[in-house]
Structures are given as structure tokens and as C-alpha cells.
Amino acid sequence: MSRTxxxxxxxxxxxxxxxxxxxxQGADHVSLRSIAQVLEVSPSAAYNHFADKDDLLRAVGACGLAALDERMARVLAAHPxxxxxxxxxxxxxxxxxxLAxxxxxxxxxxxxxxxICAVKEMAPEDTGPYNKLTTALDELDRWQLLKPGIRQDLDMVVWASAHGMATLLVEGAVQPDSVEVFIDSMNRLILG
Amino acid sequence: MSRTxxxxxxxxxxxxxxxxxxxxQGADHVSLRSIAQVLEVSPSAAYNHFADKDDLLRAVGACGLAALDERMARVLAAHPxxxxxxxxxxxxxxxxxxLAxxxxxxxxxxxxxxxICAVKEMAPEDTGPYNKLTTALDELDRWQLLKPGIRQDLDMVVWASAHGMATLLVEGAVQPDSVEVFIDSMNRLILG
DNA sequence: GTGTTAGTCTGAACACTGTTCATATTCAGA
DNA sequence: TCTGAATATGAACAGTGTTCAGACTAACAC
Incomplete structure (x- = not known):
């Protein structure tokens, strides 16, 4: 087997x-050429496997979504x-x-x-983070832990809250120690 | 006055x-050289006024924040x-x-x-979008329109919800016609 | 084993990009 | 009018994504 x-x-x-x-480094400061160099491969070799740079980054984004889903799956497994x-x-x-x-x-x-990544096409409907959230809300509802009359379309608001808090954390607009404050306030809002 | x-x-x-x-085009597909060309100016002329490309983009981002704030100010002026x-x-x-x-x-x-933009340093504390939200919540509280006992740290959740819903819209994860559903659900959550 | 074919990688090239710097031009104040 | 500070130029550098003709490799038919 040739080394080259x-x-x-x-x-x-x-x-x-x-x-x-x-x-x-963040996606903005990653270059195709640099990762080709690390792998000791010609820069143009990538184009046998990916349409362009964004196509490769989309594959990385899918890994990110999978990593997030795995974190959430571990939480569910810890409280069965x-x-x-x-x-x-x-x-x-x-x-x-x-948020972590x-x-x-x-x-x-x-x-x-x-x-770059079109999340709507990556996230499967019958599994993945969004589905885990909805089933968690369904369970709260089944035990009658939610305030009365709020279940309808609650998924969207809770999903938006979590995602918004996450982006605010990422942007540095809020500090990590606000996470518990956020969760408490959220529970106060929806739990009976 | 010379043309050049x-x-x-x-x-x-x-x-x-x-x-x-x-x-x-979006910030990713904007180049210093192209806008210098439109202005019939040398590419390097920008460096007399901005440290680098990101510095220019930050100025554009400040315009974006101002545009958002103006939209919100118009709403307040419409319902005095x-x-x-x-x-x-x-x-x-x-x-x-x-969301609009x-x-x-x-x-x-x-x-x-x-x-690129560090919003936390752009948004003034005593004015701007976040402050408009908190005063709106204070007013709801003053008229006793909020559900009892939820005012504490409510700003953060509502702010995160709105921001999260906005990013989900931008990413195409939810459709624009979900906006009214979101607002209704939000009102159901916090209004008595 | 030999040929053919499809898949893979190279290396050079193209058209860009942001950024720097010596140089030239212009403006404002003494 | 002279001087110094701003401001703009143009060439250059190092780097980018992308294309393409050609070389290499593996696998499968005969």
C-alpha cells in the first residue's frame, strides 16, 4: 500500500x-487546505467525496446534532x-x-x-432533540404536573426558549451561571 | 475636488x-474589495477607517440593532x-x-x-430592545395582568423565547405562519 | 494473468480574498 | 506659503475555494 x-x-x-x-477554531477559521495538509493529502482530494467546503461542514454539523442528541439521551437514561x-x-x-x-x-x-447547515432537514421527526422534548412534555402532562390549559403549542415556546437561551449563552449575552435561574423561572412558568 | x-x-x-x-447577500458573501469597487475606491482605503473587515461588519451590525430598536419603538408609539x-x-x-x-x-x-458582533457590548442598558421588553413586562405586572408569582426573572425567559423563535425562523426550522401560534401560546403562559 | 473500467489522488492553474506598506495626494492650520 | 496630519493609491504577499487534465490504484471480467 502506497503511502501517498x-x-x-x-x-x-x-x-x-x-x-x-x-x-x-470555529467553522469560520477552518480551511479545506489546512485539513488536507494535516491528512497529508492534496487539497483537491476532498472533491471526490464532498461537493464543496460547505458540504463537508454540513457533515460536521450532523455530528454536532448527533452529539447534542447523545447528551440528551444520556439524561433520559439516567432518570428512567x-x-x-x-x-x-x-x-x-x-x-x-x-444549554451545557x-x-x-x-x-x-x-x-x-x-x-450553512439546514437543521430542518437534518433533524429526524420521530427521534432527535425536538422529539425528546415533546415526549418529556407529554409525560409532565400525563402526571398532571403542567398548569392547566397550556399544553397546546407549548412545545414551540419551550423549544424556542431553550434554543434562544443557548444562543444567548453562545453570544456571551448571558453568563453560564444564569442557566439555573433560567430553568427555575421556566419551571415556575409551566409547572403547576 | 478630484474625482479620484x-x-x-x-x-x-x-x-x-x-x-x-x-x-x-449575507455577511459571509460580502468582500471588502467588492464594496471598495462599488465606491470606486482602492481596496486598501478601508484601512484608514476600520481596523479590519470584521470592524466594518461590526458597524453594520450596530445598524442592524438600531433598525430592530426602531421597529420596536414604532410599536410603542402606536399604542401609547x-x-x-x-x-x-x-x-x-x-x-x-x-420576529418580523x-x-x-x-x-x-x-x-x-x-x-462577529459582540451584542452584549452594543446594547445599551437603559434603552434598546431588552429594556423595552422589561418595561413592557413591568407594565403588565402593574396592571396585574401576569399570572401571580412569575415576575421574577421572567425577563430572561421571555427574552430567550423571542430570540430563540427568531433564530428558528431565520434557520428555517419553523415557518413564518407559526408566529401567531407562538405569540398566542406565550400569552397563554404568562397572562392571567 | 491480462484488460478494462471506475474510483481516487495529484499538481498546476485560476480567480478570488484580507491585509500591509511605501508612496502620493489632499486638506487644515500656523 | 509652509508643514503635518489625513487620506487614498497601487503593488505585493500569503492565503483561500475550486477546476481539470493526467497519473495512480483497486477490483472485476475474461
Whole structure:
């Protein structure tokens, strides 16, 4: 096997390296040429696997969405009990996981939910972060923990709140220590 | 006055042209050279007025924040009455103005609240969008229109909700016709 | 084993980009 | 009118995404 020909796994290797670069530098300061150089490959080699730079970055953004979903899945696995307290813990935990992802992985968050990636086409309907939120709200509703008469379209407001708080964190408009304040205020709003 | 020397107002002219370009193309696809070409000026002329490209874009972002604030100010001016109905109209109107700005000026919104601009340092505390929101909530509270016991830290949740809904609109994750659904759901949450 | 074909990578090139710097022009004040 | 501070130029540098003809490699048919 020749050393100069990087065979078989270039696509995945480029996504991995791009993911690492995005994490440290942010998507704006990542260049195709630099990651090709790290992989000891010609700059034009990427075009056998990706239509253009944005196409590669979209693949990285999909990794970001998967990482977020995994964080949320871990929260659900940590509170599996079928009772009111666990339902509350799952809901708050999902929110905390979402915001922790924004804080820990600022650059990846910005790419995943930025202009390059069309999140609406990446997020599956029957699974993924949005679905986890709706089922958590359904469970709160089933245990009659929600204030009466607010379940309709509540998904959208809660989703928007969490996403907005995350972007405010990312932009530095609010500090990380505001997360608990936010969650408390949110619970005060919707929990009976 | 020589034709070749663009005297006096280059800085403002560049901001104006950059603002126009951002509106149509988005900040990512705007180049210093192109706007210098439109203004019939050397590419390096910009560096007498701006530290670098991001510095110019930050000035454009400030225009975006001002445009948003003006929309919100118009809403307040349209409902000046000192009674419960007007207070409700002001609150809902501010939300609609915020979301309309995100829909109408997608690219400008993305720049204004994007990584390049540090919004926290642009937004004044005693005026601007955030302050208009808090005073609207104070008015709702004064007329006892809020649900009891939720005023504390309500600003942050409402602010995050509006901002999150705006970014979801910009990203195409939700459709513009969801705006009224969002506002209704929001009112259901916080109004008594 | 040999040929053919499809997939992969190279290297040079193109048209850009932001930025710097020495140089030239213009304006405002003494 | 002279001087100094602003302001604009034009050439240059280092870097970018992207294209394309040609070279290399693997795998499959015969």
C-alpha cells in the first residue's frame, strides 16, 4: 500500500479532522487546505467525496446534532423511573443538557445551528432533540404536573426558549451561571 | 475636488454599501474589495477607517440593532395609551416586531446576533430592545395582568423565547405562519 | 494473468480574498 | 506659503475555494 495514496477512509478522516478543527477554531477559521495538509493529502482530494467546503461542514454539523442528541439521551437514561419526580428530572435535565452543549461546544453549536447547515432537514421527526422534548412534555402532562390549559403549542415556546437561551449563552449575552435561574423561572412558568 | 479622491465620508459610505450588500447577500458573501469597487475606491482605503473587515461588519451590525430598536419603538408609539389593553398590545407588538425583523432582514439579523458582533457590548442598558421588553413586562405586572408569582426573572425567559423563535425562523426550522401560534401560546403562559 | 473500467489522488492553474506598506495626494492650520 | 496630519493609491504577499487534465490504484471480467 502506497503511502501517498490515502485509500478508503478519506471522507471519514476529513470529517473527523474538520470536526476537531471546528471545535478548536470555529467553522469560520477552518480551511479545506489546512485539513488536507494535516491528512497529508492534496487539497483537491476532498472533491471526490464532498461537493464543496460547505458540504463537508454540513457533515460536521450532523455530528454536532448527533452529539447534542447523545447528551440528551444520556439524561433520559439516567432518570428512567416512571413517576412524577423522574418526569420533572427528565424535563429539567434535557434543558440543562441542551444549554451545557452550547456552553461546552460553542463553535460546534454555532455551526450546527448556523446558516450553512439546514437543521430542518437534518433533524429526524420521530427521534432527535425536538422529539425528546415533546415526549418529556407529554409525560409532565400525563402526571398532571403542567398548569392547566397550556399544553397546546407549548412545545414551540419551550423549544424556542431553550434554543434562544443557548444562543444567548453562545453570544456571551448571558453568563453560564444564569442557566439555573433560567430553568427555575421556566419551571415556575409551566409547572403547576 | 478630484474625482479620484473620495473625500470626507468614506467611512459612512462603506458602512452604507456594506449594509446593502449584507442585506442582499449575507455577511459571509460580502468582500471588502467588492464594496471598495462599488465606491470606486482602492481596496486598501478601508484601512484608514476600520481596523479590519470584521470592524466594518461590526458597524453594520450596530445598524442592524438600531433598525430592530426602531421597529420596536414604532410599536410603542402606536399604542401609547395607559390602560390594560394597550399594555397587552405593546407586549405582543414588541414580540411581533422582533420576529418580523428576523423574517424581513434575515441576513442582517444573522450578522447582528452572530459571532462577529459582540451584542452584549452594543446594547445599551437603559434603552434598546431588552429594556423595552422589561418595561413592557413591568407594565403588565402593574396592571396585574401576569399570572401571580412569575415576575421574577421572567425577563430572561421571555427574552430567550423571542430570540430563540427568531433564530428558528431565520434557520428555517419553523415557518413564518407559526408566529401567531407562538405569540398566542406565550400569552397563554404568562397572562392571567 | 491480462484488460478494462471506475474510483481516487495529484499538481498546476485560476480567480478570488484580507491585509500591509511605501508612496502620493489632499486638506487644515500656523 | 509652509508643514503635518489625513487620506487614498497601487503593488505585493500569503492565503483561500475550486477546476481539470493526467497519473495512480483497486477490483472485476475474461
Amino acid at each position: 495514496y490515502h485509500h478508503g477512509a478519506l471522507a471519514e478522516a476529513m470529517v473527523d479532522q474538520a470536526l476537531a478543527s471546528v471545535r478548536t 423511573a416512571d413517576n412524577p419526580d423522574a418526569a420533572r428530572a427528565r424535563f429539567s435535565g434535557l434543558g440543562r443538557a441542551y 452543549f452550547a456552553i461546552d461546544e460553542t463553535h460546534l453549536f454555532q455551526l450546527t445551528f448556523g446558516p | 479622491y473620495h473625500h470626507g465620508a468614506l467611512a459612512e459610505a462603506m458602512v452604507d454599501q456594506a449594509l446593502a450588500s449584507v442585506r442582499t 395609551a395607559d390602560n390594560p389593553d394597550a399594555a397587552r398590545a405593546r407586549f405582543s407588538g414588541l414580540g411581533r416586531a422582533y 425583523f428576523a423574517i424581513d432582514e434575515t441576513h442582517l439579523f444573522q450578522l447582528t446576533f452572530g459571532p
